[in-house]
Amino acid sequence: MSPMTETPSVKKYSAGLRIWHWSNYLVISGLLSTILFLRVIINMRGLFPKMQQVLQEQGITATEQQLRGVGRLVSHRIWDWHIYLGVALSILLGWRMVTELVQPAVQSFRARLRQANQAPAEGAGFRLRKSAAVKYSYLLFYLLLTVMVVTGLLLVYADDVEALHKLEHTIKEIHNVNMYLILAFIVVHIVGVVWAELHKDRGITSDMLHGGQAASQE
Numbered sequence: 001m002s003p004m005t006e007t008p009s010v011k012k013y014s015a016g017l018r019i020w021h022w023s024n025y026l027v028i029s030g031l032l033s034t035i036l037f038l039r040v041i042i043n044m045r046g047l048f049p050k051m052q053q054v055l056q057e058q059g060i061t062a063t064e065q066q067l068r069g070v071g072r073l074v075s076h077r078i079w080d081w082h083i084y085l086g087v088a089l090s091i092l093l094g095w096r097m098v099t100e101l102v103q104p105a106v107q108s109f110r111a112r113l114r115q116a117n118q119a120p121a122e123g124a125g126f127r128l129r130k131s132a133a134v135k136y137s138y139l140l141f142y143l144l145l146t147v148m149v150v151t152g153l154l155l156v157y158a159d160d161v162e163a164l165h166k167l168e169h170t171i172k173e174i175h176n177v178n179m180y181l182i183l184a185f186i187v188v189h190i191v192g193v194v195w196a197e198l199h200k201d202r203g204i205t206s207d208m209l210h211g212g213q214a215a216s217q218e
Contacts, residue, residue: 010104010106010107011107011210011211011212011213012107012207012211012212012213013107013207013208013211013212014099014103014104014107014211015211016095016098016099016102016103017096017099017103017107018208018209018211020092020095020096020099021208022208023092024089024092024096027085027088027089027092028089028182028186030081030085031082031085031086031089032179032183034078034079034081034082034085035082035179037078038075038078038079051067051070052067083152083156086149086152086153086156089145089148089149089152090149090152090153093145093146093149096142109135109138112135113132113135113136113139116131116132116134116135117132134192137185137188140185141182141185141189144178144181144182144185145182147174147178148175148178148179148182151171151172151174151175151178152175154167154171155168155171155172155175158171193205
């Protein structure tokens, strides 16, 4: 009797998706950190008096205009990092689209959304892992990411293209509002995952690290 050959199991989350998930987390955290530095930590308007005081103690006199020049230099450097991270986010968004197309069908977002829609209502309580509403919220997140990337790239070239320059203020407003929506999603997502780990859906975080149980066993 010949020994049975084992077929390699397909994990719930592909390696490409897991790499995208954590890379996306790092890049978005970096983008939000640059905004935090510019608007809160390195608030030049609030720092000018303190900078003048420190310089005066050393016998150096600097006007507010001179200090503004230094502030713009610091701000431009941080904005450069913001742009680099924005380009990285656009690359990751493209990666996510490619991953959805090339990974096995059982690992695709379409398959998980279909399973969530077909799953019977459970009387034992809400299950985050199988909730169709949660899956649709991810679609919203992908839409927000797309808007963030598109508006960000438009702002990069707004000074060089006249048509974009005229729309720069509107594009910037959309970009800023979208940033707050993404931040709200991240907060809700983290709270939801913590809640799930403490209740009925333990292992969500480890699944996104190691791939999770074979999709065929879902």
